[in-house]
Amino acid sequence: MTVRCRIAPSPTGPLHIGTARTALFNFLFARRHGGTFILRLEDTDVARSSVEHERDILEGLHWLGLDWDEGPAVGTLPERGAWGPYRQMERIASYREAAERLLSEGKAYECFCTPDELAADRAAQEAAREAPRYVGRCAGLTAERRAALRAEGRKPVVRFRIGEGKVAFDDIVRGRVEIETSALGGDLVILRSDGTPLYHFTVVVDDAAMAISHVIRGEDHLSNTPKHILLFRALGVEVPAFAHLPLILNPDRTKMSKRKSQTAVAAYRAEGFIREGIVNHLALLGWSSGSDDEVFAVEELIERFDLARVQSSGAVFDRERLEWLNGQWIRRLPEAELVERLLPVLAEQLGARIAAGVPGRVPATEDLVPLLPLIRERIGRLGEAGDVMGFFFLDEPIADPALLVPKRWDAATTAEGLRVARGILAVPDPVAFEAEPIESALRAAAETHGWKAGDLFMALRVAATGRTATPPLFDTLVALGRDRTLARIDAALEVLR
Numbered sequence: 001m002t003v004r005c006r007i008a009p010s011p012t013g014p015l016h017i018g019t020a021r022t023a024l025f026n027f028l029f030a031r032r033h034g035g036t037f038i039l040r041l042e043d044t045d046v047a048r049s050s051v052e053h054e055r056d057i058l059e060g061l062h063w064l065g066l067d068w069d070e071g072p073a074v075g076t077l078p079e080r081g082a083w084g085p086y087r088q089m090e091r092i093a094s095y096r097e098a099a100e101r102l103l104s105e106g107k108a109y110e111c112f113c114t115p116d117e118l119a120a121d122r123a124a125q126e127a128a129r130e131a132p133r134y135v136g137r138c139a140g141l142t143a144e145r146r147a148a149l150r151a152e153g154r155k156p157v158v159r160f161r162i163g164e165g166k167v168a169f170d171d172i173v174r175g176r177v178e179i180e181t182s183a184l185g186g187d188l189v190i191l192r193s194d195g196t197p198l199y200h201f202t203v204v205v206d207d208a209a210m211a212i213s214h215v216i217r218g219e220d221h222l223s224n225t226p227k228h229i230l231l232f233r234a235l236g237v238e239v240p241a242f243a244h245l246p247l248i249l250n251p252d253r254t255k256m257s258k259r260k261s262q263t264a265v266a267a268y269r270a271e272g273f274i275r276e277g278i279v280n281h282l283a284l285l286g287w288s289s290g291s292d293d294e295v296f297a298v299e300e301l302i303e304r305f306d307l308a309r310v311q312s313s314g315a316v317f318d319r320e321r322l323e324w325l326n327g328q329w330i331r332r333l334p335e336a337e338l339v340e341r342l343l344p345v346l347a348e349q350l351g352a353r354i355a356a357g358v359p360g361r362v363p364a365t366e367d368l369v370p371l372l373p374l375i376r377e378r379i380g381r382l383g384e385a386g387d388v389m390g391f392f393f394l395d396e397p398i399a400d401p402a403l404l405v406p407k408r409w410d411a412a413t414t415a416e417g418l419r420v421a422r423g424i425l426a427v428p429d430p431v432a433f434e435a436e437p438i439e440s441a442l443r444a445a446a447e448t449h450g451w452k453a454g455d456l457f458m459a460l461r462v463a464a465t466g467r468t469a470t471p472p473l474f475d476t477l478v479a480l481g482r483d484r485t486l487a488r489i490d491a492a493l494e495v496l497r
Contacts, residue, residue, distance in 0.1 A: 003035025005214045007061075007068075008203065011041055012048040014264040015060035017317065018218060018248050018256065021282040025245060026216045027066045028283070028305035035213070039071030040206060041087045044196060060265045064275050065298060070210075083210040088202050091209075095197035098205045098235060099158050099190055107234045108190065110156035111138040112149040134159070134186030158191035160201070160231060167226035172214075172243035172307045179226045188227055200224060204231040207240060216243045216307070243307050246286040249314040256317055268322075272345060272383025274333075277326030286315035295328050327380035338376070339368045342385050349386030350393055360394035367393070371479060374471035391465040392479060395488075401495045403462045406455040415496045417456045418463055420445050422489045425482065433482045435474035463492035 007023040009015070023039075030037035039061065043049045058074035061067075070081025085091060102108035111134075122132050139161070141149075149156070168178040190201035197205075207215065215228075222244045232239045248256040256263060268278060276297070283301050284294065288309045296304070330338065347362045354360050375389050390396075398404060405414045424441045425433070442460070446453040461473050464485050470476050477485050 001213055002211075003030055003033040003214060004038065004210065004212050005030050005035065005216055006038035006040055006207070006210065006212055008040040008042050008206070009057050010045060010048075011043050011050060011054035011057055012045055013053055014056045014266055016263050017265060017268075017282070018263070019057070020060065020064060020066075020265050020278075021248060021285050022217055022245060023061055023066050024064070024279060024282050025287070025305075025307075025310070028301055029214065029216060029307060030069070031302040032305045036069045037066075038081065038083075038210060038212070039068040039086060040210070041072060042199065042202065044088045044199070044202060046089070046196075056264075056266055060269075063269065064265070064279055088197075088206065091202075091206065092195075092197070094209060095191070095202055095205055096195060099197070099201070102160060102190075102234060103158065105234075106161075108158050108160045109139060109141070109187075110146055111159045111187075111189070112141070112146070112154045112156045113137055114154070131183070132185065133182075136187060139187060155193035157189045157193050159187040160190045160234065162187050162227070162230060167229055169225065169229060169239070169242060171222075171225075172241060173246075173310045174222070174244055174312050177222070177225070179223075181226070181230075184227055190231075200227050201231065204228050204235065208232060208235055208237040212240050214241045214243065217245065219244045219247050219312075243310065246311055247314045248285055249316045251316060251318065253314065253316065261317065270383070272381035272385070273322065273326050274329055274341065274382060276329040276332075277322065280325045280329065281322040284321075285317065286311050295325065295332075323380040330379060330382070331376050335369065335372055338372060339365055341382055342368055345382045345385050346390075346393075349383075350390055353386075353390070353394055353396070358394050358396050360396075363393050374475055374479060378471060388471070391467060391470070396466055398462065398466050398492060398495055403466075403468060404459060404492055404496060406458045408452065408455055409459070411496050413451075414459045415493055417449075417451060417459050418489050418493055418496075420449065421456065421460050422486060422493075425477070425489075426486055433478060435472075435478055438477060439474045460489070464488045 005026045007019070007026050009019050009023075027037050029035070039058075041054060041057075043054070058072060062074050068080075070083060071079070071086045073079040079086065099108060103110070117137070118134075121135050121137075125132050138156075138159070146156070162181050162184050164181055166178055166180050168176065171177050188200060189198055191197055206212075225242055225244070229239050250256050250260045252260075254260065258264075262268065265278070279298055279301075280294075280296055283296060283305075287305070288311065289296065289304050290309060333341070343363070343365065346368075350360060350362050354362070371389060371392060375385070378388050379385055405411055409417070421442060424445060425438065442456060443453050446456045457473055458468065461470055461476075462468060464473075464477060464480060465488075480488075
């Protein structure tokens, strides 16, 4: 079978983590089987769709590396594929044509029911504790009766005949699924009175027109699948295979939503999560590699991906796990690539502080390269870079003088300790300005004065960096350089006066 699968987001909101996971699974499946990955925009909800949301979705998927073989243009990618267009609002004629065919074959009919009539039906069903469903009032109207209703000014919708019986299918993830048509809510509206199509109709017409072989989507669409299968059959086309992915859950096992969790991919990107970490984490949301391995490049995911290893139970989105994976990938990035990704982050973060009046400069490539060994293990997100290494480039005053004083010391002892440290660091010989000689000399000085070395080191750390937690202290002092280190100790001593 030629594999053709698709992701079909609606541009009514930013790219959601769940949509990104579904896109990833479709992408991996297509690549694993040498198939085609298609992007289609379901933009018929004109009132809620926006160009901004469309751009966010397209750019987000492109940033994640989930480039499509067929679909709309984005950035430098042109629209591609012979099955387009790939926006539903550009395919309206095809939906009307399909609806006319169903009408002519008696598989659909015009429904003239008013909103008041439908509301009354629902109220009666609720009173009788029945499931809401269309009662079929217009299912057998004669041509004369339809003409009379039109003469009254009524504009009909088009309903698809659901029929009676059972719909059964074999879901790749969930196994055999059987649903009685009586549970589907009655005959289905496929065209509104203004001629615009509804989701259930457009998705089937498009999947049929684009020869989609596998529909891989979220569990929340499982209840829609019987309606779609009936529509595929009515249109006389082959029914694709279905695989319904588990829901992504909050830690409390409720469905992931923006009320309880951060759901927009762009927000994670803004925090400094990198594409490799996010893709790795998304792949493990409901899929098992079959091993204890957790860190996978996309090439490894393609090689291993199998829908048979997708679980049916919900997958919990664990931010701590995402941060761990992201840190793993930051440490795996080639040096040049990590520098390239850090530069714009630091330019934004440090540039904002410089604009606010803090003395300093934005680093260049040559500034970052020697610092990478100090900071790689200390950042889980690119967004942490400003806090972890900003002091190398900014001369910020110490925000809280109390930080200078270790718990076992007072201000006078701290000042004495810093003066001793300054004296050692200021002399070129016999102490070279390198990590090991600096540490040895300072430890010896602490022992001579009866201080715990940790207290002296903490006072010096805060004096030199303004922080209580930094990369390794002595490597940090070397990276700052003798002159800047001494200048900062002098500034700290002024604070202690």
